[in-house]
Amino acid sequence: MPECLRTGFWPHTFDGLTLGSIYAMIALGYTMVYGVLQLINFAHSEVFMIGTFAGVWMLRLYGIHSPVSGIELPLMIAAIMVPSMAISGAAAVALERVAYRPLRRRGAPRLAFLITAIGASIFLSNLFFIRIPIVGWTLGGAAPVQYPELIHRTALFTAFGYQISNKQVLVVVTMLLMYMFLDRFVMRTRAGKALRAVAEDPEAAALMGVPIDRVIVTTFLLGGIMAGAAGSLYGLFFGQAQFNIGFIPGIKAFTAAVLGGIGNIRGALLGGLLLGLVENLGVTCTSTAWQDVIAFGILVAVLMFRPTGIMGERVRA
Amino acid sequence: MRERLARFQATKKGRASLVVVAAIVVLLLPHGFNDHWRAVFVDALAFSLLALGLNVVVGFAGLLDLGYIAFFAIGNYAFAIPTAGSYSKGLFLEGGLHLPPAPHWHDWMWLLLLGAIVAAMLAGIILGAPTLRLRGDYLAIVTLGFGEMVRIVARNLDSVTIGSRGITAIPHPQIPYAPGHRYLFGLAPVGYYYVMLLLVILMVGIITRLNDSRVGRAWHAIREDELAAASMGVPTVRMKLLAFAIGASTAGAAGMLTAARVNYVSPDSFTLLQSILVLAAVVLGGMGSIRGSILGASAIIIVPEFIRSRSPSFQDYRFLIFGAILVIMMIFRPQGLIPSKRRAIELTGAVAMPGAGVTEGPEAAHALGETDDGAS
DSSP states (O other): OOHHHHHHHHHHHHHHHHHHHHHHHHHHHHHHHHHHHOOOOTTHHHHHHHHHHHHHHHHHHTTOOSOOOTTHHHHHHHHHHHHHHHHHHHHHHHHIIIIIHHHHHHTOOHHHHHHHHHHHHHHHHHHTTSEETTTTEESSOSSOEEOOOOSOOOEEEEETTEEEEHHHHHHHHHHHHHHHHHHHHHHHSHHHHHHHHHHHOHHHHHHTTOOHHHHHHHHHHHHHHHHHHHHHHHHHHHOEEOTTTTHHHHHHHHHHHHHHOTTOHHHHHHHHHHHHHHHHHHHHHSOGGGHHHHHHHHHHHHHHHOTTTTTOOSSOO | OHHHHHHHHHSHHHHHHHHHHHHHHHHHGGGGSOHHHHHHHHHHHHHHHHHHHHIIIIIISOOOOSOTHHHHHHHHHHHHHHHHHHHHHHHHSTTOOOOOOOOSGGGOHHHHHHHHHHHHHHHHHHHHHHHTTSOHHHHHHHHHHHHHHHHHHHHHOHHHHOGGGOEEOOOOOEEEEETTEEEEOOSOSHHHHHHHHHHHHHHHHHHHHHHTSHHHHHHHHHHHOHHHHHHTTOOHHHHHHHHHHHHHHHHHHHHHHHHHHHOEEOGGGSOHHHHHHHHHHHHHHOTTOHHHHHHHHHHHHHHHHHHHHHOGGGGGGHHHHHHHHHHHHHHHOTTOSSOOHHHHHHHTOTTOOTTHHHHTHHHHHHHHHHHOOSOO
């Protein structure tokens, strides 16, 4: 083991898993939309960004300025995350309605979808940047919006000589819960079966009476909910919301989805955690300036040598 | 009026006279404005060059390149590093190399232009060779990653690019035009305007010929159905690589001239947003349409500058509007303002009317008279 890894191995492993959990939650949205529509939804990173803002709005709405503790804390976290998930979910559904559905109706080529996705992404992120004329009011602004501190960071327990904080546990546990909920939904419910059928073969599914439009809306909604959870957690963890905050985590999450095998829900989870780990351990051996280059390097390497990812694509190519 | 213009344009004489009028307007354009607007026109031409190059990649070959500005960056640095190297390194880097004075690189403008073109083309081939086998949407994300990587490397490689402080004091180039006489490009934009114009006209000539040749038909086939094209014997990877190389080298040329005019290069001017701006120009003008690319690029540079000169706060809304343009164009008019006849039928989808491209004639003619440089 190289020297740089020996000293910082466990702390960076835990930090990597925490960040990887966020990537995994965003990656689930990319992977599900890809599974159903074969579309890279570039604007998904903006759905995540909206989630970070929704978290701040909720904290302001409740008038919270100082950390809370006891039983109040989990209730408060839920009271922040659930509306954030709803707002992000609504944004994702609106995106599908306004931007993608007209193209689907027309049977537009893939290039048109990609350009629309890029345009929607730029539009949404700048919507949180500009000052709306006349009213002079802004959704976000140029500077980052600070989260009031809700959770006082404390060490919950010690593992391998490294103190695990309550925030880290919150992120990882929430991610696992969300993933279990999603997995049950896709594998056990009627709507989940319809979703899998459309991913497998949209035409055959339509002929069997599966309502394609409703399935697609469900897919965007689920992806948006996941991104909203990830966004508000990211905000609670790092304490910021900003108009361009979605870009880097969005790219990383997409890399994670490809790494795990795009279209594959379990793959997204695995890919997210793995990417978080590799990136954090890689940074210890180089410097944070190269952190993003590591992720892009992994993306290019995976696409070149194993484009189906670790777990393989569950849907057709 | 529109109909008459269209009929006028359809005749040989009509076409020729429109071209002559457009040529005169474009040639005299810098003389009716002050240096600020001249610089804007040079930017519009540089941007037209970029749009023409990206149009070959996106419009002709149907490959979405989201890291296109990286090649422009490489063109910038290919001129800045050898020419300004000695000044900047000595001035800004502690314990700098203190190289001897540059060997009068700025006399060799054409050679340096060629160098920038070759450097960008090589980068295009190096990126394209392994990645062009990928599916279209994967290619988009890989090129995006490449674009970001070039920017991050330029920012972190302090010893070569002076990091985020950027390279300053890039010398203005000179062209010897007679023994003992040389034209020195100073800060004034006029000289760059004509060189850039020459490049745009040259590029329009090259890609028009290419698009009407076997290569153009191969691109068309790949765009419509790659599998079918491959089975008909079209060397798909080689043709895509050619499109990539042409696009990259065009951006390299634009980059070299921009570095020479602005005489400052900083990695922060090569963000993803810039790549998307070029894409917006191509989409707005019409994918696959050469006149459209020039119109789109000129509009994207000149219109915001015009509005900004009236209301300075407009700058903030630019990207919001460009994002919206991309979405709205794709929904309502995917073929762009001046559609390419071939592409219009594909882009409007399965239910497109066969005559869709033809009915746009009058509008195309209308726009030609006002904005095109006449090289159609």
